[in-house]
Amino acid sequence: MKEEELIKKLENIAPPGIEVQSHRRRLRMALLDSEYFREQPEVGVFGQVSSTVKRGVDVLRGLISWRPVWKPALVSTLAIALIVGSALFVPSLVTPSTGTLTGTLPPGIAKSSGEESNAPAKPILSSPANSSRVGFIGKQALTFQWTVVTEFSGVSYKLQITSDPSFVNLTIPEVSGLTETSYTLSQGQALPYGTYYWRMKAIYSAQNDSGWTAPHSFQVGLMPLWTFIVIVVVIGMLVAALVYRFALKR
Amino acid sequence: MDLIEEKELVERARRDPEVFGKLYDQYYSQIFNYVLRRVANIEIAQDITSEAFFKALKNLRQFHWRNVPFSSWLYRIATNQITDYFRGGKHEMFSLEEIPDSITPSNPSIESEVLEAEEELRRHEDFLLLHENISKLPIKYQDVITLRFFENKQIKEIGEILGKREGTIKSLLHRGLKKLKKLME
Numbered sequence: 357m358k359e360e361e362l363i364k365k366l367e368n369i370a371p372p373g374i375e376v377q378s379h380r381r382r383l384r385m386a387l388l389d390s391e392y393f394r395e396q397p398e399v400g401v402f403g404q405v406s407s408t409v410k411r412g413v414d415v416l417r418g419l420i421s422w423r424p425v426w427k428p429a430l431v432s433t434l435a436i437a438l439i440v441g442s443a444l445f446v447p448s449l450v451t452p453s454t455g456t457l458t459g460t461l462p463p464g465i466a467k468s469s470g471e472e473s474n475a476p477a478k479p480i481l482s483s484p485a486n487s488s489r490v491g492f493i494g495k496q497a498l499t500f501q502w503t504v505v506t507e508f509s510g511v512s513y514k515l516q517i518t519s520d521p522s523f524v525n526l527t528i529p530e531v532s533g534l535t536e537t538s539y540t541l542s543q544g545q546a547l548p549y550g551t552y553y554w555r556m557k558a559i560y561s562a563q564n565d566s567g568w569t570a571p572h573s574f575q576v577g578l579m580p581l582w583t584f585i586v587i588v589v590v591i592g593m594l595v596a597a598l599v600y601r602f603a604l605k606r
Numbered sequence: 607m608d609l610i611e612e613k614e615l616v617e618r619a620r621r622d623p624e625v626f627g628k629l630y631d632q633y634y635s636q637i638f639n640y641v642l643r644r645v646a647n648i649e650i651a652q653d654i655t656s657e658a659f660f661k662a663l664k665n666l667r668q669f670h671w672r673n674v675p676f677s678s679w680l681y682r683i684a685t686n687q688i689t690d691y692f693r694g695g696k697h698e699m700f701s702l703e704e705i706p707d708s709i710t711p712s713n714p715s716i717e718s719e720v721l722e723a724e725e726e727l728r729r730h731e732d733f734l735l736l737h738e739n740i741s742k743l744p745i746k747y748q749d750v751i752t753l754r755f756f757e758n759k760q761i762k763e764i765g766e767i768l769g770k771r772e773g774t775i776k777s778l779l780h781r782g783l784k785k786l787k788k789l790m791e
Contacts, residue, residue: 362787365736366755371643372730373635376723378716379652380634383659387630388623392663510668560769564686 477505478566479513479537479556484574493584495546496576501538505558505566514557515539516568519550523571527552532559549577607632613671620666630659633677637684643756644688644748646737648723654691658684674766681753681767689745739789747782750775 479502484490490498505511513534518526528545541547553573558566579587607615619626637658642651661683669679728734740748749768753759761779765772 357787357790359783359787362783362790366751369733369736369755370730371639371733371756372727373639374642374648374723374726375635376638376648376652376719378719379655380638383634383656384627384630386656387659387663388627390660390663392666393621393623393626510665510670512668564769 477558478569479503479505479558481554481556481569481572484554484572486572487574489575489578491577493549493577493579493581495548497541497543497546498576499538499540500554502556504537510560511535512559513537514559514565515554516556517547517552517554519552521553521571521573523553523555547576549580551575609673609675612676616666616669616671616676626663626666629676633680634659636677637680640681640752640757641684641688642727643733643737644752645691646727646734646741648720648727650691652720654684654687658687661687675763678763678766681757682769685749685767689749692745739786742789743782743785746778747785750778751782751786754779 481500481502483501484498490496500515500517502513512532515531515534516523516526517528520526527547528541531539551573552575553571555568555571557568560566615625615629619629634655638651638655641654641658642648645651645654658680662680665683669676740751743751750764753764753767754761759767761772761775764770764775768775770778
């Protein structure tokens, strides 16, 4: 059989077009009645503002109908609305974005072996850079940054940080569900002196992932805290000795 | 439905079950038949379609509009579910057994409807013969051949569905057809 004949055969074949109405109806019912629609948070600032305004209007209506105290009630409601409005708007206006959009990768660009790879694009690790040193002494609450991966199905990220190059034992529990392109460790997660490795994975909402990036290593601090204390004590003793000797000479 | 209309519908579907219902009505048949053409089994196709739509609903908030039809996203989820099934991966089964269905003279029982559908599938002998050969190919070739010839998707759209470049799709298609030809000789 020639390839053209096979193509013709494939083009001319009538694939089944079947409907199972009972499945269609029951699945529809199950989807529309699912938990997803029962536990809906208000989405975004506008959602929150609109629900706040709705609640405010309801309160105002109730207060206006209660004539003896409607004026003070109106004033206090407006004051509360002003405070709530400020609380909702101001942080979103003044808080800088934590994301660093240093580049856009089309899907699949990070593949290494062309068509054999099924994995979508991987993020690129930006900071801390590979083989870099961060901080001087004490624990460091670092910020990890990577490039955004653009994909129509939506992307979240997973982050692993460890002092174990094989990533078997993680220093910090795996961080998942990240939607920004940076993550700052909390004070409780701050890393003490040592050599660490980090890597990322992009998770696509269509349920596949990019696979882990090659790990980057970095060094936290120049020396352990105890070394620093010993050095300070030694320097102090030297200075004291010099002062003592100078004082004795006089 | 054009892309602008669809974009608006997807945005509203995140909060409104009725709007999600509209999207479901629009694409159920397409996705169910795609899965059926991949697995050639009514009950398995029902299970995989259910899983795919539940996954789509679960991840709807993460879906970012990039001028790619919503159906491409659904196709991708379904393709991943099919791959999982072929590889014997872990399945989250969504049982619809507890969902009642009204049975009237014009609305046959679930079992008899499934039997009828299986009968209808068996009547597509040419397709089933071809499917038997296609199913012997590695999954990546099955993906592109089914999408190209049974779903009539263009190379660009297949690339969007599978997250691959057009050149890669062309090459997969070429190699897949070569392998299929060999199997059919």
